[in-house]
Amino acid sequence: MFRTLAAALLALMIAAPAVAKPAKPVVIGYIPTFKDYRPTLEVIDMSKLTHINISFANPDAEGRFVNGDLLACSDGYAPGDGMLPAADIRNIVAKAHKHGVKVLVSLGGGTLPKCSGDWVDLLSDEKRATTVANLVKFAEEFDLDGIDVDLEWEILTAIDKAGRYVQFTAELSRELDKRGLLLTCATASNPGGMIPIGSIPHFDYINLMSYDGVGPTWGPAGGENASMEMARKDIAVWLARGAPKEKIVLGVPFYGRGFGEYAGQFNDYRHILERFGEDAAYGDVIGERCAGCSYITYSGRPTTRAKARLAAEQTAGVMIWELTEDVQGPNSLLDALYDSLNNE
Known part of the structure; x- marks a missing residue:
């Protein structure tokens, strides 16, 4: 009898469906190839990232993304040659993949380089299929894990007004999905900078650029x-627009905005600590935030940790703009994010 009962229990255990583990929070970090990213790539703790977005790539006038040994249109960091060597993409992918980190290439950027083709024209009915095919070929040839669409503000609005953004993301999503590749995007949360609602189903992750609440002219x-x-407001906006929690990723800045005597200076987190000392890691402002004052407003470690907790509760994780602006060691913002996301 006992043997029969034990056998029955064992059979039930085998047949019972496994309890799904909670999805690990995503940590998506942008690597900007328009500045010297290489020192960061050498020292960054890849175990604390899930995805890297290489920024940025754009098509040339013919819709090509690669031209021989160079990207067809990019702001690569290369003295005497602004185009990014294709080998740089392969090197980033190889290093990231060794640590199980997925890599995407990000399209566009806040300001398109002069070499960029006309996105509105390249996404027309006559040219869209070719542009999509070139992007898929780009992803496959460089062993990418997907494409990130970071077409912003004026160009985003122009593409959408032409009725071409949703069509583009639908077709690109379909082709990437066939190959098991990701499609993600970056978006603002204010009118004029938001991806259209019709494109939400096409993206695996929607990265909220929850920063630049104040700037030189706004x-x-x-x-x-x-x-x-x-x-909190930006997350609420996208939940209300129908984006599932599992797709929303809260963007956090590793830089600040400077005003008065600090305007136009290097105000990323690394430079703030170099100039003002380690205590600055635990604040959010240098100087006094007021009209006509000289100050820098940024997010230090306590606020960054609080944002990670918020992201863990209400979204799929965090996105970082951008990784070269961090520091190594006990004041790292990446460490603060990771530890808070994972309750450490």
């Missing part, structure tokens, strides 16, 4: 670059 005087209030 935002309230004395406002914050990336407040907790802004993060």
Whole structure:
């Protein structure tokens, strides 16, 4: 009898479906190839990333993304030659894949380089299939894990007004999905900078650029670059627009905005700590935030940790703009994000 009972219990255990483990929070970090990213790539702790987005690539006038040994249109960091060597893409992919990190190439950027082809024209009914095919070929030839669409503001609006953004993302998503590849995007959360609702189903992750709440010519005087209030609002906007929690990724900045005597200076997190000392890692402002004052507004470690906790509760994880602006060691923002996301 006992043997029979034990056998029955064993059979039930084998037949019972496994309990799904909670998905690991994503940590998506942008690597900007328009500046010297190589030192960062050598020292960054890849175990704390799930994805790297290489930024940026754009098509040339013919819709090509690669031209021989160079990208067809990019702002590569290469003295005497602005185009990024294709070998750089392969090197980033190889290093990331050794650590199980997925790599995507990001299209566009906040400002398109002069070499870029006309995205509106290249996504017309006559040319869209060729542009999509070139992107798929790009992804396959470089062993990428997907494509990130970071077409922003004016160019995003122009493409959408022409009725071409949703068609483009639908076709690109379909072709990438056939190959098991990802399609993601970056978006603002204000009118004029938001991806259209019709494109939401096409993306695996929607990265919210929850920063730049104030800048050289916009935002309230004395406002914050990336407040907790802004993060909460941006997540709420995209949930209300129908984006599932599993697709939303909260963007966090590794840089600040400077005003007064700090305007136009290097105000990324690394330079802030170099200039003002390690105590700056635990604040969000240098100076006094007020109209006409000289100040820098940024997100230090406590706020960054709080954003990670918010992201863990309400989204799929975090996105970082961008990785070269961090520091190594106990003041690292990447470490703060990772530890908070994983309750450490």
